[in-house]
Amino acid sequence: MHQNGLSAGFLYPGYSAEDDYPAIESAIGGVRLPVVHTLMREDAHRVDALLDIGGPDVLADGARALREQGVQSAVWACTSGSFVFGWDGAEQQVAGVAEAAGVPSSSTSFAFVHAVRALGLTRVAVAATYPTDVADRFAAFLGHAGIEVVALSCRGIVTAAEVGTLGRDEVLAFVAANDHPDAEAVLVPDTALHTVSWLDELETRVGKPVLTANQVSVWEGLRLASGQRGLTPRTGLGRLFAVSPEQARHIE
Template sequence: MGHTVGFLYPGFSAEDDYPTIEQALGDDVRLPVVHTTMREDAHRVDALLDIGGADVLAEGAATLREAGVQAAVWACTSGSFVFGWDGAAQQVEGVREAAGVPASSTSFAFVNAARHLGLRRVAVAATYPEDVAGRFAAFLAHAGVEVVSLSCEGIITAAEVGTLGRDAVLEFVAANDHPDAEAVLVPDTALHTVAWLDELEARLGKPVLTANQVSVWEGLRLAGAGRPRTGLGTLFATEEGPPNGPIG
């Protein structure tokens, strides 16, 4: 039996990561993407609060419900953690109600992925400005994950992030590793990464968790389709536990 996991994705930047993962996963998985409204493309707190607004997500989640998905993920890290832990949980609950299926967001996907791999200390390679990146570090800290190194590239728009290619991504992630980090987290769904996950991990010698990767892993977990899979990094290759709620 196949599994269908739906994603709410703001605007257009690296949404082609999803068909790339779908192809890698095989014929038993479908990953439809619904593009949600982005009135302003900016990694700025006020714009992010609008991008992740309840009205915007409910509209997209209703479309996923019509598509018959088995789980739904709000595939936007900054547009979820910017609300804080409780606000992000309320946001996910709104998606769950509108979609009628288990739901989560990329921010909680990072937390659940870190817990799944037993990570306690991580480096964060963030494309965001410093104030936004700091909110992601605080979100992780709430879950007991220590950020030993936080990089902030200060790129304002998702559109610009989406233009970064293989060489730039490999250099960016490698440059922002830290010897005390058990893994490197790359928290922007606007950044293409999934085609190079194994290459990234080989270069760094440790797990690399990226936004679109963890979003798909989380969705499959919620849909009861979690099992070891190759070609998508340590996270996908590791034996899954039973599905649980979005806060893990």
């Protein structure tokens, strides 16, 4: 039941909040979370740019690099670069990563769905850094999975680089301001946003689970890497990481 020795790899576009991964690796201990930076020809939360960022050639190159590192799972750690393809397209995207990496694979968008299910939730608020047209696609992706978005807020930031500059106080205020009384959790979908060091603070502020992109990506990667062993529940990384192995095993 221990996660010691697990190795989950991540494909991360460009550079913005990739230091969340070594931070969570340190917090968990005994795991490897290698990050491969994938090509980002244009840093823009714009549909055409996102389709390019998540293109099969780009991800296959990164997945092969992860394969060489001997990972047990691979996650495309980009929410917008996965949900923008729609549900079927995102499934094909993950299948391509799995083929190139040679291990079970997923993406941040599916990680959000699986995390919501593992917590037994159905109604969420979304605090998105994206422009509205991109955020709407995330809401549609969640809706396809039967998750009701009761509130959707959009900060309208175009580049991942700018998102990565937001600090603790701004992140706490942003999430709290975009909660909704009918939501059972708040979802924060951008892997360019630093959140891992403040997960418990975020949940204390809103009084409910807060699921963030880098958090769910790591949880998903370790869940896939652990197979039937499941993950040892732990504190300090939000309620998601306190989920029992039995809950996490029956979510798909």
